[in-house]
Amino acid sequence: MKTRTLLFSSSLAIWLVGCLVLFSATRWQGGTGLLLRQLAAGAVGLSLGLALAQLELKRLRQLTWPLFGAGLCSLAVVLVAGTSAKGAQRWLSLGPLGTIQPSEPMKLLLVLALAHLMTRFPARRAGGFLLAWVLTGGAFLMVAAQPDLGTGLVLVAVAFGMLWVAGASPFYLAGVAVGGLGALTFVLKEYQRDRIMVFLHPDLDPMGQGYSLMQSLTAIGSGQLFGRGLLAGHLTQQGFVPENWTDFAFTVVGEELGLAGSLGLLLLCALQLGSLLAIAWRSQDYPRLLATGVAVMLGFQLSVNLAMTMGLAPVVGIPLPLVSYGGSALITNLAALGLVAGLARRSQPRQAAMHPLPLRQRLPLAG
Template identity: 40%
Template sequence: MKNDVMAFVRRIDLVLLGAVLVLVSLSVLFVWSATVHRDALTGGDTTAYLRKQIINVAVGLVLMVGVVATNHRWVRMLTPVVYLGAIVGLVLVLVMGSTINGSKSWVTLGPVQVQPSELAKLAVVIAMALVLAERSEGRWQARVSLGDVVAMILVAAVPIVLVLLQPDLGTTLVLGVTVFCVLAAAGTPRRWLALLALTGLAGATTVVATGVLKEYQIHRFMAFTDPSLDPRGAGYNVQQARIAIGDGGIFGQGLFQGSQARAGFVPEQHTDFIFTVVGEELGLVGSLLVIGLIGVVLWRGLRIAARTDDLFGRVAAAGIVCWLGIQSFQNIGMCLGIMPVTGVPLPLLSYGGSSMIAALLAVGLLLGISARSRRTGLDRSGPLQDLRSRDRLQVAAVRKDVAFHRQ
């Protein structure tokens, strides 16, 4: 038993684990730096958000370890429960949720605020992976069928619609692009993907035309094209974020010394705009370090997806990478002014229990898949080539051996 445990530990992706631990450690420092001078936010308690973020990270790490210790095939069995739990949470938001910054995205449970849409991202990814894995079992042909694509889209559509009704445009965009990437990773034909992209554009146009989006959300997109249109309103965040990052220069002003952070000019700096703290206080060097660490997480995740011998694990790993990569690009892009402000947190860095826990649960699943993968090299076959492909090769080898002895 002891040898088995040690062998399992040695197979854990230490590079991925190390990058994640550095990121969450930096998260605690950046959140503290963004709030330590904000008396109106902290009520005069300079360590309030430091303690809260330490708790968020600690809970997330404990849950991550629990997922790593659980065989991802058990996670596959529990996926329907996770998915239904996410749906229930999103419905509760619409019924009894709290409205913050124009979006009804939080459920208040005593002193704790939960954002079900963050956990729904992971639920959608593993639910799509489960649908594909279940439908492909017993199938000899390694090709995604139209029925597979329709089933995966239907599974993803329910939470996406519920998130859009909040309305949480940023999370809706992240979920939509993630679903598209999961379908691509599953091997969906390109012509179908092109049709889905066109359908998505048509749907976005319809959403805008029918007034589903709030006025402030439309103003955010207008400010993205030209921040000077409303410098004290929708364009204010973009301008202040650019100023903060520009003030950092090459090496930054020093941790806890950022002038914009100290003055509180950047709204929501500890959550959606946490990257401006990095840019202002650690400069270009620190920003590249953080982006590099996120890149390492994505690279190791793709490597895990390529090496796993289980279809559910492969699609789930690819989906997690898509989700974390898309959301990171969106968040950093809006801080730099190259993406519209949509209010999504930076995974593994922004303040928030729901976001941190969801990201660390996803990392735990990646680490668990990696530790239990029996492949030693990259598999260049199609996404549906699971254990049955290897079984067919073994059967062919046995038949060849029998034929040789008969001769």
């Protein structure tokens, strides 16, 4: 099977699981409004992905700085005029089109910007290394100020992964890691510190911060081997798991589809990440860094999200890519996947040249 076919089919399957989860998680509230909006966002994301797959890399590199600048600007606007929810200011209103969350596209924009930067200023030199962190730090601060620590952590993880593959000194990276952790303890908001305390002692506050986690653990565990069946989860169907259509979406898989479904989803994710890394393996320089960045972006969110719903990591607001509800995230992720699928095409010029079919038909991925 061709790598990009694998990437396409695994991603599509994960997205389908996401739609089922969303349907199941919001059914008790009545209405399918969220599902329809998610499908619409999916259509937008697929189109964007398709377009990016076709885009010349040269053109993409030309667009990188304007896009990154626009991303930073939108983050700045969010801080000034954003919509608040749950104590954070993360959304921008687009009038009738709904709201967007500019921190989501920022993840992909940072991948683009870092890849572009690192091919100009090698990361193995101190100058390039520093420049990369200036970019990342800027984006991180804008996001963390909302405050949205989860997305900020994704940005930092992306930078780490790309710098590592770009050849940055392990000592520099270790230094940044230690310094960053130290600084983090100062800037953590009270609720963020609470979350970490709750992670360490979940029974400390069973009705507050700990409640989400306890309900999440209970839902996932109660799925047992084969789950309670789709739309039949006891806790899911009665709205007992908070946020189970966004950050805690995995609880629906865990409860309704059981261990079989959970491992299946994990396998799909592994295939998706594997194909992303395989494409990176076969590419060079800029495309390799792009593929690596997208792989880290998705892999980090996936791992942290699953770990947090299963009580292995503190509850930070990181969604499960392609599964959690959220239009901005879905569009960003589909666009990123389309971009890398386009790289796959370019990294296999021999196969592409041998192919008799026109380009459009050879790209079932379309994004």
